[in-house]
Amino acid sequence: MVCWPLPVIHETSERQAGFVPPNLSPRGLELIPHELADGVYALMANRVPKDNNGLVVGRDAALVIDAGITPGVGRYLQDVVGKHTDKPIRYLVNTTYHGDHSFGNASFGDDVTIVSSRLNKAAMTTMGLEEEKQLRLSSLYGDPHLDEVVSWRAPDLVFDRFCEIDLGGRVVHLWHFGPGNGSGDTIVHVPDAGVAWVGNFLRHAGIPPMLLAGDPVGYGRSIRSLKATLRADTLVPGHGPLTAAADGISWHLSYLDRLATEVSRRSEAGETVEKMLAEYTLDDPLQLSEVVPSAGPDEAGRFDALVRSNHELNVLLAYRWLTSAAAWAA
Numbered sequence: 381m382v383c384w385p386l387p388v389i390h391e392t393s394e395r396q397a398g399f400v401p402p403n404l405s406p407r408g409l410e411l412i413p414h415e416l417a418d419g420v421y422a423l424m425a426n427r428v429p430k431d432n433n434g435l436v437v438g439r440d441a442a443l444v445i446d447a448g449i450t451p452g453v454g455r456y457l458q459d460v461v462g463k464h465t466d467k468p469i470r471y472l473v474n475t476t477y478h479g480d481h482s483f484g485n486a487s488f489g490d491d492v493t494i495v496s497s498r499l500n501k502a503a504m505t506t507m508g509l510e511e512e513k514q515l516r517l518s519s520l521y522g523d524p525h526l527d528e529v530v531s532w533r534a535p536d537l538v539f540d541r542f543c544e545i546d547l548g549g550r551v552v553h554l555w556h557f558g559p560g561n562g563s564g565d566t567i568v569h570v571p572d573a574g575v576a577w578v579g580n581f582l583r584h585a586g587i588p589p590m591l592l593a594g595d596p597v598g599y600g601r602s603i604r605s606l607k608a609t610l611r612a613d614t615l616v617p618g619h620g621p622l623t624a625a626a627d628g629i630s631w632h633l634s635y636l637d638r639l640a641t642e643v644s645r646r647s648e649a650g651e652t653v654e655k656m657l658a659e660y661t662l663d664d665p666l667q668l669s670e671v672v673p674s675a676g677p678d679e680a681g682r683f684d685a686l687v688r689s690n691h692e693l694n695v696l697l698a699y700r701w702l703t704s705a706a707a708w709a710a
Contacts, residue, residue, distance in 0.1 A: 388503045389563040391478075391515060391592040396657055396696045400689035402429045402619065403682075404480045404516065405523035406453045411460050414622065417573035419550065421464060422616045423457070428672065428683060429619040431480050434577045435461050436570055438547020441470035445568050445577045446618065447484030449516070450525050454484025471495055471545055473554060474535060475566045475579025475618055477503040479516045483526075485533035495545070497556040498538040499564030505534055555609065558602035559593045567606065574613035576625065581606075582615055584623040585631035586666025587687055591694040594701035596640040603633055621671040643698045653699045662691040 410426040411433060419437035431453075434445030442465050447454045461469060474482045474496040482504065485494055504512075509532045520526055537543075543554040555567040561580035568577040582603070583589060591599065612625040646656050668675045668683040675683070 387563060388499055388506060389559060389593045390503065390507060391562065392594065392697060392700075393515065394696065394700070396689075396692050398689070399693060400682075400685045401518040401521075402686055403427075403521055404430055404449055404519040405521055406430075406449055406525050407523050409453065409456075411457065413460070413464060416575050416614055417570070419465070420570055420573040420575055422575075422622060423460060424622070425619075428621065428668065429686065432616060432618055432620075433457055434568065434616055435464060436547065436550065436552055436568075437465045437467055438550040440467065440548030442467040443471040443473065443545060443547060443552055444469055445473050445616075446475055446481040446579070447472060447488065449480040449483050450528050451484055451487040452525065452528060454487030457484065458487070470547075471552075473566065473568050473577075474500055475568065475577060475581070476500060476562055477507070477512075477564060478562070478580065479512045479529070479532075480519070481579065481618060483529045483532065486529075486531050488533075493537055494533065494535045495537045495539070495543065495554065496535040497564040497566045498540050499556070500562075500566060501535045501538050501564075503562065503564060504532060555606070557605040557609070559595060559598045560602050561589055561592055563593060565602070567610070569610055569612060571611065574611065575616065576610055576612040576614070577616045577618075579618040582623075582628050582632055583617045583619065584621050584666060584671065585627045586664055587620050588635060588662065588690040588694055589632065590690055591639075591697045594697040596636045596643075596694070596698050596701070600633055600636040600640070603629060603636070607633075639694055639698055640702075643695060644702055647699060647702060653696060656695050656699065657692050660695055662688065665691075
């Protein structure tokens, strides 16, 4: 018998010169509840781009989306949830294996079933805890909170394409549509509310995703599968502001299609990746003032640098992916 490993695409560690990591430090984090429907809450970070979370409440049980970057954040998240429901938390969904979404798993009791895609669990079991902490370290900006992360609790229940969870009078659908930010991105959809938590898979229009799997073509294919399957009005990204589903999906598809076309065209013309990084800029970046009117100039400047840096990273990784694909085809 031959047992093939699952096709986990681990995050590349390569970054362009001047890369600006997102500030994911839990210092100063507050989760602000936005009730999107009865018993359906987006728990939005008070500072972009720290991690957002979610809560879905049924007649019998509650489900939480993502667990935070440390067990301390996970405990804080449970305190926030307790202010909005007396139903027991029975399920916790990880939208990705990344530590800022899953290190907080350790703070949830054994009576909570952690659920995610099979590929997300596979990433968490093949990648060591210290390796994952090292990848997140630059996003802590010197904050020592990762020192409290001493274990990495993996999902108890996994699925390949689709999973339905009944909370009593409300069902939650979990989907995996294919590779995107990573190989195992998990979408949490509440059909009766028209809301989907999309983790790192989609963001507000004007905020580029991080193309950590390197493949803009496969990423676009996965988003088209989501578009054809889900009926959602609102997307809750893992980072950044809420967005209308149609706007977020349309922008990302256009962005990824152009990224693949532009990097391929420039590469075939003999342009170096350094020249691409300097000259292929983002046309329509989101301005922070459009979604956070109170943002000051320093905060807006950091956000602009982050958006620009994400795009540059995508140019670099798309170039690496296309070069590798061409070499395989030769």
